[in-house]
Amino acid sequence: MLKEADLIAIRRHLHQIPELALHEFQTQAYLLSVIKQLPQDWLTIRTSKELPTMIMVKVQGQKPKRTIGYRADIDALPVTEATGLAFSSQHPGVMHACGHDLHMTVALGILSYFSEHQPQDNLIFFFQPAEEAESGGKKAYELGLFTGDWQIDEFYGLHDNPNLPAGAIGCRQGTLFAGTTEVNIDLWGKSGHAAFPQKAQDTVVASAALIMQVQTIISREINPIEAGVITLGKIRAGSIRNVIAGHARIEGTIRGLTQTMIEELDQKLQAVCDGIALSYGIKVELELNQGGYWPVENNPLLTQKFIDYMSTNPEVEYVETPPAMTGEDFGYLLAKIPGTMFWLGVADTHQLHSAEFNPSEQAIMPGITAIIGFLQARMAQ
Incomplete structure (x- = not known):
């Protein structure tokens, strides 16, 4: 499994190469290079000519009862970075001001674990382009990418939250995003x-x-x-x-x-x-x-299972959060496939989409550990 130092290095590299919606070619190439270094025994990697910057990775389960999807968005924003970080954006006028670099890093950490510990159920990791604009989730669904061997029974994904402590998990029943x-x-x-x-x-x-x-x-x-x-x-x-x-x-x-x-x-x-x-x-x-920016309405049954696990796990700091009026195109996918979106706290005094936004890297390992634990608990049900 990728270690914390590896994951921090990955996050920092991704932070330096932000790309706008449907132009995430350098990001995709880097993600593929990391994924291909993982054990490949149970992995199948898929790309698409119709949505050329997306990546899907299937982890074959031992005795699958279902296929669980996990989504990480990969695009950035047209923001000129003002963090002063040594690993600031190398692409003028473009920045990971919404923390998608951290989203991708957490997903790679989860994937790396299951590449070494074969899961009970099938897992599909969806590295999604064009969340900030162009409705990448909707495009993927309408292209039929979640059909046949790649059909997903339930879908999960996170968004980083600067107002929560680093590593905390936040969620709620009902709508998370407008x-x-x-x-x-x-x-x-x-x-x-x-x-x-x-x-x-x-x-x-x-x-x-x-x-x-x-x-x-x-x-x-x-x-x-x-x-x-x-x-x-x-x-x-x-x-x-x-x-x-x-x-x-x-x-x-x-x-x-x-x-x-x-x-x-x-x-x-x-x-x-x-x-x-x-x-x-x-x-x-x-x-x-509206495009694909539907409300993120969490599935009641699956969300209760998620909340029950996170709120009773002594190693997880769980916070029940109010709904937010910000938008997220994962809502379109949750309208088609039952699932849950949740927050990962990143403890920053600067808000999402700001030029100074810098999520805490201390959130990476607690987030990965909590999500792996939930997925294993879910697969045991």
């Missing part, structure tokens, strides 16, 4: 001279009315004990002060803790847009793009 939908609204009216508003159709005024009306969706149309967010964060209209704008564009995001909530907010936003179009005599086009 689903997200990108919102683009185009308003088309008629431009004209500022002195003759009656001869124009003012999209700035219409935009203002639309923005204010949208605020009532959450405050007056959604059950207060349920969670949803609509944020319109960008607006662009007009070219000069004395010309009425004939076009305006609003961009924003929707967040919801269930897919039902996301779809309800989509419908209500469409109704507001339709009403504004009618009221102001203009055309309003609403574009909604």
